[in-house]
Amino acid sequence: MAILRSFGWKSLNQERIVLAIAIGLFVMAALALPGFLTTGNLVAILRSVSVLGILALGMAVVVIGRGIDLSMVAVMAMSVAWYLQMLGNGVADGTAFALVLAAVIGVGLVNGFLVAYAEVPAIFVTLASGSFVFGFVRSQLISQDAVPVPRGHWVETLGRLRLASVPPEVFLFAGLAFLAFLFLRFSRWGRFVYYAGDNPQAARNIGIPVRPMLMLRYVISALAALVAGLLTAASLQTINTRMVNSTLLYDIVLVAVIGGIGLSGGKGGVRNVLYGAALIGILLNAMTIIDIPLLYQNLIKSTILLAAIIFDGVINPRDEQTAQQGDI
Template sequence: MVGGSKSVSTDRTTGRKIKISQEAVVVGISVALFLVFSVVLDKFLSEGNIIALLKNVSILGTLAVGMGFIVVGRGIDLTMVAVMVVGVAFSIWITSWGIDFTLAVLLGALLVALIGLFTGIMIAFAEIPPIFATLAIASSVYGAGRFVFASDVLYAPNNVAWLKWVGSGTVLGIPASVIIFGVVTLVMGVFLRKTRFGRLVYAAGDNPNAARTMGLPTRPIIVTQYVISALIAFTAGLIMTGLVTGINTTLYSSSLIYDVLLVVVLGGIGLSGGQGGVRNVVVGTILVGILTNGMTILNFSYTSQNLIKSVILLSALAIDAIINPRDEQTSQSGDI
């Protein structure tokens, strides 16, 4: 199954069954929230706020694309924020050795790819459940980064033209960060839907045991997924660095990873695997972005915002468990 979660109701006048997708419900809620905030909040429709909303959504959405890719394959990746901050911080840190920043970024990409490779091997070959493997690796990566960098905040060189464009450039009035998010989304959408590897990810996520029985290379698929996820997280980190001219490694301790999970689950990518896609990520990103922006304008405290989002995430997980029940194979393999 490659579509979003759906529920079925019956039209009493015709007796015909009507399929209502979770994606459609989320779109409807997003539109309603946008209209309410537009009327109630004076600053919501201001140019500055809309641009800020779009830029924040680009970071969250890019991370969610990587997470969605992993969840479709019946996994989870809690290393994404750690990989993002440590990978970019490493790139900035080695520029102090006289290395050109662009080359440093390539070396940072190599580092995060190796972390993703190690994560994938631990899950695919050592068969450690993803939630435990990624949680432990995330903590280790962040701890090692803090030890090496000896600083919470690292600032990128201010003379890098392409990084300035990422932070403040526009194309036809659209922020460059949003364009990058759009490109990542488009590429991943085509990759999942139109390539053989993408179809293998869906097959392995839908029924891992059947995929192995059919001779599909499930272990290499898992490893490749985590490498790609790490590189997508690194891309999100570069977007953030362009926007704020640096990276704050303490972001690892924030609720960002839970926001990413909230986007994925709300959008309709079931944790049971084998369904959903980047379109679900986009609608989930829009909803969470609008909700967070509105709460910020309303002066909700950071704690209050996290509480509200946590309740929404718990509700979404409960609904997902009902709509996409965990099968016997899922329970045995300990997928998350």
């Protein structure tokens, strides 16, 4: 009986369930789908998981701190599009990158300031800022939806680089995941993220700089979006701003939520992002091989996201402080 109890329901949690489903889905796809285990397809899964995972890392830092960032995809697409547009117009690489980096950090600071000091709910702030970034950049700074990478540029070289047949985004994702793990688990500021997410008022009462920490989280999220955008441009040799209207944002939230990042704040970590990204990456790849129409793929993903949110609400109930905060 003791053995059964040790492997009973108490040993199960969302993280382990997601990992088990991901492994089971991988095995079933390997047995049932022709071409799934080919080197090219496995590399494609790793590549898609890496970019999605980098975005989900930024989202996780925000969500753990009891917030959400709906501007990530707009920042990702429009910052890189503006960067490539400036390069095409003859602007020096260093100048162009410095301008884009300053703009991305500025968006993160504005998001964080409005949420932390103006106390506007994060879902509205980031939805509005994402729409503004897309509209302003598309109408004022770039001339077309798809902006190509200039020939011979380092972004093009990055896209063609391979280390043991593995694209660089896989290694960058692994490195960023490790850095995020160190930040969240072993740094003082990382622990502040959990404290502020668990109970912002109590964290403020014991002297934790809750508002500056909140601004930092949105800056980290914006920088993660920039990195993901550069890797996407390197992979495709172009960046298409129409991705802002795609379901990528929902995929990011899906990875975080289904992996076990609690929407009520203060719960989760890098491991949850890894498991969630693995599950969604395998699922999307399998649906593509099966040739499920995009409409039905989106329906399946939205159903999974809704179920994950309901499940998160059951195991991580919203307390009074969460309701008052209004961050999500």
